[in-house]
Amino acid sequence: MNATPQLLWTPSPERIAQSRIHDYIQWLARENNLSLPDYHALWQWSVDDLPAFWASIWRYFDIRHSAPYTRILDEEKMPGAKWFEGAKLNFAEQLFRFHPDDPDRPAIVSQSELRPLTEMSWRELRRQIASVAHALRGMGVRPGDRVVAYLPNLPETVVAFYACACVGAIWSSCSPDMGMASVVDRFGQIAPKVLIAADGYRYGGKDFDRRDVLGTLIKSLPTLEHVVSLPYLKPEVPVPGTIEWRTLLNHDGEPVFEQLPFDHPLWVVYSSGTTGMPKPIVHGQGGTLLESLKGHGLQNDIGESDRFLWFTTTGWIMWNSQVTGLLVGATICIYDGNPGYPDLGTLWKFADDAQLTVFGAGAAYYANCMKAGIEPAKLADVSRLRTIGSTGSPLPAEAFTWIYEQLGQNILLASISGGTDIAASFVGGCPTLPLYAGEMQCRGLGIAVYAMDEQGRPLIDEVGELVVTKPMPSMPLYFWNDPDGKRYHDSYFDTYPGWWRHGDWLRITPRGGAIIYGRSDTTINRYGIRMGTSEIYRVVESLPEVLDSLVVDLEYLGRESYMPLFVVLRPGVALDDGLVKRINDNIRSALSARHVPNEVFAVAEVPRTLTGKKMELPVKKLLLGMALEQVANPDAMANPGSLAYFIDFARRRDAGIAENEAPGQTAG
Missing domain, CATH: 3.40.50.12780 (ANL, N-terminal domain)
Incomplete structure (x- = not known):
């Protein structure tokens, strides 16, 4: 107990x-x-x-x-349960029952590194949602069409989402600090009709211009029919070839809520x-x-x-x-x-x-x-x-x-x-x-x-x-x-x-x-942002020096996340500071800074099953201190000898021995 x-x-x-x-x-x-x-x-x-x-x-x-x-x-x-069959409603319509006697009450209070504290009233929120929904319909957006957003956390993003809900369009968003590969991997799967994107953002006092990234993103999404730009980083500089966000706010009228099935x-x-x-x-x-x-x-x-x-x-x-x-x-x-x-x-x-x-x-x-x-x-x-x-x-x-x-x-x-x-x-x-x-x-x-x-x-x-x-x-x-x-x-x-x-x-x-x-599985949950290991492997293994890789996140019961990356290198290649920096920079730019590993280690082999699958979960369990017989069956492995490195790694980590003294690695 x-x-x-x-x-x-x-x-x-x-x-x-x-x-x-x-x-x-x-x-x-x-x-x-x-x-x-x-x-x-x-x-x-x-x-x-x-x-x-x-x-x-x-x-x-x-x-x-x-x-x-x-x-x-x-x-x-499960799966397949059907809920509230026959019902017709609209998600956004639930919004506007509040504060009818005080429409100037703030609905959104916002601040960013680029903008001071500002407020948007419930009256103005209703007006903007109605106007943007009207503009989307004018672009030919209909129920079931996909509208995607590459926007910071701003009031405009909230308005755009609820406008999509009014129309019955399907919303999807990515943060502009996500790398291009991650965004295309997501948006590319759902064939969007409209993209709403910012020109950049400010983070930690530094400006990040995303106009070049936006251009690449547009080319990577062939189903796009319209691109709406929000000049946020440089409000005075329009993005050529796009519809400016402010033009979506010119319509005055009541919101029209498409009535839709529950599901x-x-x-x-x-x-x-x-x-x-x-x-x-x-x-x-x-x-x-x-x-x-x-x-x-x-x-x-x-x-x-x-x-x-x-x-x-x-x-x-x-x-x-x-x-x-x-x-x-x-x-x-x-x-x-x-x-x-x-x-x-x-x-x-x-x-x-x-x-x-x-x-x-x-x-x-x-x-x-x-x-x-x-x-x-x-x-x-x-x-x-x-x-x-x-x-x-x-x-x-x-x-x-x-x-x-x-x-x-x-x-x-x-x-x-x-x-x-x-x-x-x-x-x-x-x-x-x-x-x-x-x-x-x-x-x-x-x-x-x-x-x-x-x-x-x-x-x-x-x-x-x-x-x-x-x-x-x-x-x-x-x-x-x-x-x-x-x-x-x-x-x-x-x-x-x-x-x-x-x-x-x-x-x-x-x-x-x-x-x-x-x-309990191998999805990386890094500071609240989940990412599949396969996304990291795609980026890491795109480097010509890296033949194979394996990553685990050892966050467990509130311990600070510790995420080591193990790489198999081409013969003759050393894991020096320069290569570690390139690995980290690739992850940072293509995925996110949150998924840069704490340390990178060179190993001879990545443990694999007989069918060729990387044994991420067994390695994670080994590094969390579980015994070998509890986590892996060597008879079901293609290379059972590969586990010896990770067993020793776990032993040394538990004993407080510096990781750069572990055998079989060149650390940077």
């Missing part, structure tokens, strides 16, 4: 009484004649009776629709596996809507009086989560730039200037602030904050403690873990439950998530695979260009047939909480 961790927070009676989830439980008692004494009883009901639970979310949040549903759920199967595609997001191209995941308008309302409104207790930031780029699923904060009437507050520039106090100062009540960021940000000795309350007025959000990687227990030491006892720490794959959280926060150091408070409502052993038996207080045993409305509709569903099936359902295996190590505690111990 595991010892009970430190109790850090117990919600006050006032916090409980004022929470949206408390109101929802009272509403269930009146409307459904349900008596649910606490959150855990509510969760159990929500997974035992999926149709009743999701129907209650529809009714409680008063989903706007033009045609009613005829059936809530056809059957509890009409809303966006394509990308989650990379360990082989092949990034997976283009399609989520539906209705499922994303319901999950966003439930997650923001009930789990994280965000409402109309809140000002909500989740620091992110447009290439991370947390951007999607951030912009859906508007669906509960909150003011979303967005910051574009380097959170560590000019120092790690930047976001805390923004929290003061934007008057934030909800502050979210990746776990690595809080860990970095803690290590740097940052004291938020000495840098800014953070007294308005009532919720802190964390995700991207496990938040270590000492960071939990640091947050309460720095921000006081009135804070709900909503540490969450979910995924791009479901655009939701499996486990996370609840404003009516106590919180313990290092532990997420609960499993999400309507999500039948368990820690499972290899035989599919649920575990309590033991580490197992994160498995979901019943469907969710926000699970992918399908993967793009996967007509028989094989890639979708193989990504989640091949380990436990009929159940979703996510690829995380999970422990459900006796208190009903949850702890995530990192990835």
Whole structure:
């Protein structure tokens, strides 16, 4: 059994009484004649009776629709469950029920390294969304067409997304700090009709002109019919041959909301596996809507009086989560730039200037602030904050403690873990439950998530695979260009047939909480940004000196990510400083700076199976300290002797011996 961790927070009676989830439980008692004494009883009901639970979310949040549903759920199967058949709605229409008596209230507060703090009212947001949707229709964009964005995290990006949703177009975005290969690999799969792109961005005080990259991107996407440019880095210099963003804002009129089936595609997001191209995941308008309302409104207790930031780029699923904060009437507050520039106090100062009540960021940000000795309350007025959000990687227990030491006892720490794959959280926060150091408070409502052993038996207080045993409305509709569903099936359902295996190590505690111990598969989750190893291999192995490569991320239970890259070099080639720099520069420019390895090592061979597959997961387990007999069968390997290097590497790392003393390498 595991010892009970430190109790850090117990919600006050006032916090409980004022929470949206408390109101929802009272509403269930009146409307459904349900008596649910606490959150855990509510969760159990929500997974035992999926149709009743999701129907209650529809009714409680008063989903706007033009045609009613005829059936809530056809059957509890995965994949392929059909939700709310017959319903017609529009995702963007849910936005404009809020603040009718105060239309000049801020809907978006924004700041970047290039722009000072600015506000956009709900009135202006409505006008701009209507105008851009009108312009898209004028370009011939129709329901189901793809509109892609290569934009920073700006108000224009939010407007463009909701305009697409109005039309029924399918949205997809990449951040302009992503390299060209990564962007083409993503957008090229979905054949977009319109591209909206910025000319560049500023990060860490440096300007990055992307006009040349934009030109290459346009040539690489032959299906494009229109290109809209946002002169952001140099507003006075138009991008030749493109439609300027400002011309999309000339129409005055009310928004027109295309009425669409519940499962009409809303966006394509990308989650990379360990082989092949990034997976283009399609989520539906209705499922994303319901999950966003439930997650923001009930789990994280965000409402109309809140000002909500989740620091992110447009290439991370947390951007999607951030912009859906508007669906509960909150003011979303967005910051574009380097959170560590000019120092790690930047976001805390923004929290003061934007008057934030909800502050979210990746776990690595809080860990970095803690290590740097940052004291938020000495840098800014953070007294308005009532919720802190964390995700991207496990938040270590000492960071939990640091947050309460720095921000006081009135804070709900909503540490969450979910995924791009479901655009939701499996486990996370609840404003009516106590919180313990290092532990997420609960499993999400309507999500039948368990820690499972290899035989599919649920575990309590033991580490197992994160498995979901019943469907969710926000699970992918399908993967793009996967007509028989094989890639979708193989990504989640091949380990436990009929159940979703996510690829995380999970422990459900006796208190009903949850702890995530990192990835159980080989997808790289680097500071909250997921990338398949195959993307790194394509870049590294494009160098003529590199014959083969293998990469693993040893992030585990809140430890700082350590990602070594192992390379097999051509005979006669040494791994000197120059080659290491070229490897790192290639990864930085083609993929992202976040995926540059901590160290590069030369090895004689990459371990492979008899069928030629790189043995990433066994190597990862070896380097995390597991015994050879637990992770690999030499008889099933093409080159079993190759594991000796990694066994010795793990031994030396555990013993604290410098990696550059490990045998068989030339380190740079």
